Structures are given as structure tokens and as C-alpha cells.
Amino acid sequence: xxxxxxxxxxxxxxxxxxxxxxxxxxxxxxxxxxxxxxxxxxxxxxxxxxxxxxxxxxxxxxxxxxxxxxxxxxxxxxxxxxxxxxxxxxxxxxxxxxxxxxxxxxxxxxxxxxxxxxxx
Amino acid sequence: xxxxxxxxxxxxxxxxxxxxxxxxxxxxxxxxxxxxxxxxxxxxxxxxxxxxxxxxxxxxxxxxxxxxxxxxxxxxxxxxxxxxxxxxxxxxxxxxxxxxxxxxxxxxxxxx
Numbered sequence: 717x718x719x720x721x722x723x724x725x726x727x728x729x730x731x732x733x734x735x736x737x738x739x740x741x742x743x744x745x746x747x748x749x750x751x752x753x754x755x756x757x758x759x760x761x762x763x764x765x766x767x768x769x770x771x772x773x774x775x776x777x778x779x780x781x782x783x784x785x786x787x788x789x790x791x792x793x794x795x796x797x798x799x800x801x802x803x804x805x806x807x808x809x810x811x812x813x814x815x816x817x818x819x820x821x822x823x824x825x826x827x828x829x830x831x832x833x834x835x836x
Numbered sequence: 837x838x839x840x841x842x843x844x845x846x847x848x849x850x851x852x853x854x855x856x857x858x859x860x861x862x863x864x865x866x867x868x869x870x871x872x873x874x875x876x877x878x879x880x881x882x883x884x885x886x887x888x889x890x891x892x893x894x895x896x897x898x899x900x901x902x903x904x905x906x907x908x909x910x911x912x913x914x915x916x917x918x919x920x921x922x923x924x925x926x927x928x929x930x931x932x933x934x935x936x937x938x939x940x941x942x943x944x945x946x947x948x
Contacts, residue, residue: 762925762939762940762941762942763874763876763882763925763927763939763942764939765936765937765938765939768937776934776935776936777936778936778937779933779934779936812881812882817887820869820870820929820935820937821870821872821887821888821929822870822872822884822887822888822927823872823884823927824884824887824893825881825884826881826882826883827881828880828881829881
């Protein structure tokens with residue numbers, strides 16, 4: 717059974733880089749045809765797609781975040797990561813790592829989510 | 837501002853039927869991209885409810901159904917139960933710009 721678990725700092729200072737890791741169990745992040753991704757939910761707001769990465773390394777990002785986002789895969793640790801640079805209070809959110817079925821399709825499963833607060 | 841528009845809230849009594857709309861445009865739902873639905877309870881991970889517009893994952897009761905017409909989609913819930921009270925989100929794909937995944941703003945379902 718595929719399971720995802722986010723980890724990383726719960727507090728990040730403004731202008732710094734938010735870094736999160738998703739540990740994958742039950743599947744290989746380098747598995748042929750697999751996608752991995754990140755979604756976030758600011759407090760009191762809806763879901764926002766951040767981006768996805770294909771097993772080949774191709775990445776797809778939300779145009780509104782593209783200039784600040786990097787998603788990468790670490791096959792040696794069977795993990796994938798999110799880096800979001802130059803954060804502001806608007807980046808405060810619960811961040812979920814997810815398994816996209818395909819580039820344009822649904823997400824299943826989701827990690828439990830981790831709250832990241834941007835504050836000095 | 838979401839690319840997909842959902843009503844902020846809907847409500848119904850136990851046993852009743854409710855529908856949640858998801859209105860898009862010609863660059864997403866209207867371009868024949870599938871719509872997917874999630875149920876989200878506070879403090880938990882969103883749960884896939886409907887995929888490919890009208891398909892239910894294993895374990896999701898047939899009280900939940902999805903449909904699409906033109907640039908809109910709908911989630912219908914029949915035989916409302918107290919534990920259906922949650923936030924519901926629609927999701928699709930938008931082909932504008934370089935293409936991106938889009939979510940609706942979410943709908944809070946209250947079971948009266």
C-alpha cells in the first residue's frame with residue numbers, strides 16, 4: 717500500500733526558502749511512468765496545486781509559483797522534495813505531498829499534511 | 837481566485853439529496869478534461885471521492901455520483917448522513933498558459 721509522509725521545518729522566516737521532503741513507502745519514486753507532487757492549503761482557504769515531477773525528472777509547476785518552486789526526486793532515499801524560495805506570510809499553509817495518477821489527472825493518495833508557518 | 841467556481845456552502849437534512857456545482861470555462865472543463873472530487877475533513881488528508889468525472893474509487897458508497905455538462909460539473913450526494921459533513925473540492929486541468937491543475941474554491945456541506 718502506497719503511503720506518503722511529509723517532513724520538514726514547521727516555521728520558516730520571511731525571505732528564506734521553505735524545504736519539505738516526502739518519504740514514499742510502498743512504491744519507488746523512480747518507477748516507470750510515475751508522478752509525484754505537492755499541493756497546499758492556506759488557513760481558511762482552498763487547495764492550491766504547487767507542482768508535479770515525472771519519474772524522468774520533467775517538472776510541471778503552477779504558473780503563479782513557477783519562479784520560486786523547485787521539485788526534485790532523491791532515488792537513493794526514495795523521497796521527493798519541495799523547495800519554495802523567498803517566502804512570505806502568504807506561503808503559510810498546510811503542505812501535502814501527493815501521488816498524481818498522471819500529469820492532468822487526479823491525486824491519490826495524499827500525505828497527512830504538514831503546517832508550515834512563515835513568520836519572523 | 838479559483839479557476840473553478842463552487843458555491844461556498846450547501847446544506848441538507850439527513851436522508852436528502854444535495855448537489856454541488858463546479859463551474860469552469862472553455863480552457864478546462866469545457867475542453868473535455870475530466871473532473872475529480874475530494875472530500876476533506878478538518879485535520880485530515882483530502883480523500884478522493886470521484887475520479888474521471890463519474891467514477892468512484894473502491895470503498896466510496898454509490899450515494900456519491902459525479903457528472904459533467906459543457907463547462908460545468910456536479911457532485912450529487914443522496915441519502916445524506918451526518919458524517920458527510922465536510923468540505924468538497926472539484927479539480928480539473930486547465931490548458932491555458934503552459935497548462936496547470938486547477939481546484940475549485942471548495943464547498944462546505946452542512947448536514948442539518
